[in-house]
Amino acid sequence: VLVMVSCHRPQKPNFIVMLMDDMGWGDLGVFGEPNKETPNLDKMAAEGMLFPDFYSANPICSPSRASLLTGRLPIRNGFYTTNTHAHDSYTPQIIMGGIPDSEILLSELLGEAGYRNKIVGKWHLGHRPQYLPLKHGFHEWFGAPNCHFGPYDDINTPNIPVYRDAEMSGRYYEQFIIDKNTGLSNLTLMYLDEGVKFIQNQTLRGQPFFLYWTPDATHDPLYVSEKFYQTSRRGRYGDAVRELDYAVGEILKTLKLLDIEKNTFVFFTSDNGAATYAKTSAGSNGPFLCGKQTTFEGGVREPAIAWWPGTIPAGQVSHQVGSTMDLYTTLLDLAGVKVPTDRPIDGISLRSTLVNNAVVQRPVFYYRGNELIAVRLGQYKTHLWTFTNPIEEFNRGVDFCPGQYIQNVTTHDQIHHDPPLLFHLGRDPGEKYFIKSHTEEYMKVLPMIQKAIDEHRKHMVPGEPQLNMCDRAVMNWAPPGCDKGDNKCLTAPPSKPHLCSWPH
Amino acid sequence: VLVMVSCHRPQKPNFIVMLMDDMGWGDLGVFGEPNKETPNLDKMAAEGMLFPDFYSANPICSPSRASLLTGRLPIRNGFYTTNTHAHDSYTPQIIMGGIPDSEILLSELLGEAGYRNKIVGKWHLGHRPQYLPLKHGFHEWFGAPNCHFGPYDDINTPNIPVYRDAEMSGRYYEQFIIDKNTGLSNLTLMYLDEGVKFIQNQTLRGQPFFLYWTPDATHDPLYVSEKFYQTSRRGRYGDAVRELDYAVGEILKTLKLLDIEKNTFVFFTSDNGAATYAKTSAGSNGPFLCGKQTTFEGGVREPAIAWWPGTIPAGQVSHQVGSTMDLYTTLLDLAGVKVPTDRPIDGISLRSTLVNNAVVQRPVFYYRGNELIAVRLGQYKTHLWTFTNPIEEFNRGVDFCPGQYIQNVTTHDQIHHDPPLLFHLGRDPGEKYFIKSHTEEYMKVLPMIQKAIDEHRKHMVPGEPQLNMCDRAVMNWAPPGCDKGDNKCLTAPPSKPHLCSWPH
Numbered sequence A, B: 001v002l003v004m005v006s007c008h009r010p011q012k013p014n015f016i017v018m019l020m021d022d023m024g025w026g027d028l029g030v031f032g033e034p035n036k037e038t039p040n041l042d043k044m045a046a047e048g049m050l051f052p053d054f055y056s057a058n059p060i061c062s063p064s065r066a067s068l069l070t071g072r073l074p075i076r077n078g079f080y081t082t083n084t085h086a087h088d089s090y091t092p093q094i095i096m097g098g099i100p101d102s103e104i105l106l107s108e109l110l111g112e113a114g115y116r117n118k119i120v121g122k123w124h125l126g127h128r129p130q131y132l133p134l135k136h137g138f139h140e141w142f143g144a145p146n147c148h149f150g151p152y153d154d155i156n157t158p159n160i161p162v163y164r165d166a167e168m169s170g171r172y173y174e175q176f177i178i179d180k181n182t183g184l185s186n187l188t189l190m191y192l193d194e195g196v197k198f199i200q201n202q203t204l205r206g207q208p209f210f211l212y213w214t215p216d217a218t219h220d221p222l223y224v225s226e227k228f229y230q231t232s233r234r235g236r237y238g239d240a241v242r243e244l245d246y247a248v249g250e251i252l253k254t255l256k257l258l259d260i261e262k263n264t265f266v267f268f269t270s271d272n273g274a275a276t277y278a279k280t281s282a283g284s285n286g287p288f289l290c291g292k293q294t295t296f297e298g299g300v301r302e303p304a305i306a307w308w309p310g311t312i313p314a315g316q317v318s319h320q321v322g323s324t325m326d327l328y329t330t331l332l333d334l335a336g337v338k339v340p341t342d343r344p345i346d347g348i349s350l351r352s353t354l355v356n357n358a359v360v361q362r363p364v365f366y367y368r369g370n371e372l373i374a375v376r377l378g379q380y381k382t383h384l385w386t387f388t389n390p391i392e393e394f395n396r397g398v399d400f401c402p403g404q405y406i407q408n409v410t411t412h413d414q415i416h417h418d419p420p421l422l423f424h425l426g427r428d429p430g431e432k433y434f435i436k437s438h439t440e441e442y443m444k445v446l447p448m449i450q451k452a453i454d455e456h457r458k459h460m461v462p463g464e465p466q467l468n469m470c471d472r473a474v475m476n477w478a479p480p481g482c483d484k485g486d487n488k489c490l491t492a493p494p495s496k497p498h499l500c501s502w503p504h
């Protein structure tokens, strides 16, 4: 039956964005992970287009995800803090802010164009009712509004809820188990199942779909199901990667079985670099410097694969400098939807890259919180500022760059560099050897980058910062649906709004 | 004509060992080099078997190459020094030693079995007449006895000769140009041509062959021909890699054109890790620690690909822990030649790995000079000693681990660790997180490794050290053939043998 229905192909292509959590550039076999444990992703790359020069918009979860769905830098869409200069911020349970109504999300525009949209997995754009996915263009949701790390105590602090669409259907560590000791959990398999069923249903309906598939098994605490438990050569992190790789393979297989693979554009990437501070529980950023939380390449260079049999020729490598924000613009382009013109959009359409392997030069702006830290143009990257984390935190054992030390680069103070540091990422992907400022190369390149910076700053109107205010009263005490089934409504404490504290 | 002749396939397979110089594990696209500039090698891997856990026998040129051709560790075949504890040594022009007659070389055994053997490129097992390739089982040679770096002055010190078989046919920087400023040279193309012609001739002859193809364009000073000059995204090093990748593709294409690919076993690897101290002129060791000269993974983990259509199934990855010394044993096995039984051989046959992807556990012993520094067993690696280079040298700017620093690991003193340091290379390929000695894991694993060490030491009879004595009188003043053509015979100074000085 499915095959017959699928013959009536919708005109608009389907979209699947697979967004991993804290997975590093170097975690895929095809990007050099020595244990080569991602056969399905490696095959996806061989059948599609690999992007070694692809970036997330920010080195941590929430701002990165907000940017993917808005096509705009966190500094524009409000996913940053002004509490402390150049500090990272996200959406823990006590956050008051979230994705502003004024932002126009990819899901909203695709919905208007006739798509049915589902998010499977982590949202992370605010958990108060007005910020949830079904208020922002998604028709379906299975997953959680916040990250699945603690608390593990549902009295003083509520466990993270897992939603089915607009209502909570249980909580982590209660109805949705992640074993704290073993890391065993069926969540990735549930996310896989949710994704596959959505694809099947939409194929039956003959309605184009946007599946935003964002499992978080590679975010600490790492989890994996029995099937992949202790199967990796590199511990629990590798187990989680292997299960995700399996799930990716199953999703692509589903598309082929339903005969819709030629009408479905699939993109695989990650929200930020591997969380190197988690040591052997973290992924790999390959040859790049540092990791999550930083604007060095390890923080924002992402594994990225585009797959669309029949449209994207197999076995391509593109050195187009890409961004998760380009998914916004590209999907709209492919869907024939106009990109908003009333505001700056940072994404570009990758259509001609995907189809013709065209490469256009475009700058990458690396922000941390409210500060422009670095800029890439062509193969050059300049650091206006350098910063890892405060020395007090480092001395407590939190190391964003374990085993790596580069004088004047991996700094624990926020150092403003004037003249800026300049690196060539082609011959120096590890940002180890800065180009001296008196050289011909420096004097030729820096003015071009400076011009891009000036242009960028001229049009920069920062959005209202969403991640400044915190309040225990806004936690997930009583999400919608808490009065049903085994779910528990908890009593919120009195409201005490305060400035959030962001340690790095 | 060639096709007709090749129908009479010789019973014994042909062998091609492609040995790169100072190329790092991370330099191949398939091993994660971000610029993905090795399409032919990546294809070779896709058509064959990739070895992510493959090692050279030593972190520098001469000992590594001596081990490949003898199947034995440098400590056995004499390619080490006792002048200074645990110091690296090789065969510069002033070296008095070389490959001892008492060693039984792969070339000698294959020659006895009916093979015709040719070395194309760098020999590096001693340049005095008794040490040259045609005295050690090779029938043909085109290349140089020493490394192609300086001197660039043929009066006080002779330039390195380039041999055709038993006679010099010119010298580097004279008849065989490497432009010091641009790095332009046709040597890789000449080496390619020499290899292809040998393959063609042997196919016509119907005689099995062993081609030891060892170009050195990725060893400083890097060189490249016009065709690939400034074509890489990563500078001159990348240019050289691109040309070598092209040459590999041409050689495999030749085998297919001659229809002998199903009777030819090809193995691609490198003699030691990327020379990270050369900074942006060096290759990449991917996620591994340090580089050439050291016994960290960056010094000895090598890119490795086996290719033999019809015998090795396509698209395989083997986690067999392999060694360049296994080429000795494997080629003999495939040729039906008995491995010498009168001496310890460190290589094992990889036949069942190649054909059936079998994996056997075997230890790797990492030596530096005369000292056993580290041992790998399974996924564990233990460091008995740690050492990078002497602090005085480091303070002069010679850094074997640029941008990397691991306390108590990247030491400039020679530190003897008792209890030894233990790492798990699967979850910690960068040797960053040592497993504490009071843990269950440590207490379980270390005795197993200690047992392998005890066994190894019990049977260890060090060979006569070949790299202790130096003498300016033994330089390439008047190699055979210097009296012909434009070649110049120079006058040697009086003999003054002295202990060689090895800086690290």
Ligand SMILES: [Ca+2]
Pocket (backbone or CB within 6 Å): A020, A021, A022, A060, A061, A219, A271, A272
């Ligand atoms: Ca994340």
Ligand SMILES: [Ca+2]
Pocket (backbone or CB within 6 Å): B020, B021, B022, B060, B061, B219, B271, B272
């Ligand atoms: Ca070498």
